Amino acid sequence: DSGVTQTPKHLITATGQRVTLRCSPRSGDLSVYWYQQSLDQGLQFLIQYYNGEERAKGNILERFSAQQFPDLHSELNLSSLELGDSALYFCASSSSGSLPHEQYFGPGTRLTVT
Amino acid sequence: GQQVMQIPQYQHVQEGEDFTTYCNSSTTLSNIQWYKQRPGGHPVFLIQLVKSGEVKKQKRLTFQFGEAKKNSSLHITATQTTDVGTYFCAGLGNAGKSTFGDGTTLTVKP
Numbered sequence: 738d739s740g741v742t743q744t745p746k747h748l749i750t751a752t753g754q755r756v757t758l759r760c761s762p763r764s765g766d767l768s769v770y771w772y773q774q775s776l777d778q779g780l781q782f783l784i785q786y787y788n789g790e791e792r793a794k795g796n797i798l799e800r801f802s803a804q805q806f807p808d809l810h811s812e813l814n815l816s817s818l819e820l821g822d823s824a825l826y827f828c829a830s831s832s833s834g835s836l837p838h839e840q841y842f843g844p845g846t847r848l849t850v851t
Numbered sequence: 852g853q854q855v856m857q858i859p860q861y862q863h864v865q866e867g868e869d870f871t872t873y874c875n876s877s878t879t880l881s882n883i884q885w886y887k888q889r890p891g892g893h894p895v896f897l898i899q900l901v902k903s904g905e906v907k908k909q910k911r912l913t914f915q916f917g918e919a920k921k922n923s924s925l926h927i928t929a930t931q932t933t934d935v936g937t938y939f940c941a942g943l944g945n946a947g948k949s950t951f952g953d954g955t956t957l958t959v960k961p
Contacts, residue, residue: 739893772951779857779953780894780939793948827893839884839896840949 740764741830741843749849755816758846762809762830768792769811770829770840771803780827786811818850853878853944857952865960870927872955874940881943883916883923888954889936897925897938930959 740763750756762769771783782795786805797803800818805811815822825847829840854877864870874883882901886894898907900916900923907914913926923942927934937954944950 739895780941780951782949782951795948829894839899840894841896842886842893844893 739841739843741828741841743826743828743843743846745846746844747847747849749851750818751851752818752820754818754850755814756818756848758813758815758826758828758848760811760813760828760830760843762811762828763841766830766832766841767809768831768833768838769805769809770831771797771811771813772827772829773824774827774845775824778824783813815848820850823848823850853942853946853948853950855940855942855950855952857940857955859955860953861956861958863958863960864930866932867929870930870934870957872925872938872940872957874923874925874942874952876921876942876944876950878921878944880920881945883920883943884941884949885914885923885925886939886941886951887936888939892936894939927957930957932959932961935959 742761744759767788770785772780783797785793789805803813825845827845829842831838831840856875884899885897888894904918905916911928915924937956939954940952941949
């Protein structure tokens with residue numbers, strides 16, 4: 738158990754809909770990262786937050802947005818969903834925002850868009 | 852932008868054989884991290900290499916960081932069935948952003 742929690746575990750929704758994925762980092766970690774992993778694919782970095790502020794942006798679509806709240810939990814919002822958005826979405830946390838610290842991954846949310 | 856390539860994509864070995872995966876970056880890296888993802892699981896941190904030419908060992912696993920800090924390798928000696936999974940490298944570039952390779956999926960035949 739990494740200490741990072743993600744909800745829900747599974748999500749099935751239709752094209753055009755909007756969903757919100759939730760992540761709670763390890764106690765004391767200030768950084769949260771979001772990744773997308775499609776079937777048999779690598780990890781695509783989406784976005785990083787550090788102590789409530791956006792720190793780095795990766796290949797995140799405009800239809801996707803995220804935020805980190807004062808209690809440090811984070812949400813990833815996916816809107817106007819397309820079939821291609823079906824994937825495993827991981828959240829990871831680390832203790833620092835700028836230093837090369839290891840990342841602890843949550844169990845992921847499996848999103849299926851039908 | 853920064854690209855991190857991993858080869859091979861898949862590797863099938865007989866139990867007891869050795870295994871190596873290679874990670875190559877298009878740019879010089881500040882550090883490189885290695886993660887393992889078991890089937891159906893999430894990535895788990897294995898190790899971080901920071902210095903040029905650094906070599907670290909964890910039991911049967913040997914990690915190397917190239918002299919130019921643009922490549923790295925993970926070598927497993929005498930694989931076991933517990934080694935199955937996908938091994939990812941993640942390179943931290945000068946812009947402070949980590950880029951993951953596509954991973955090498957290892958299967959071990961008992």
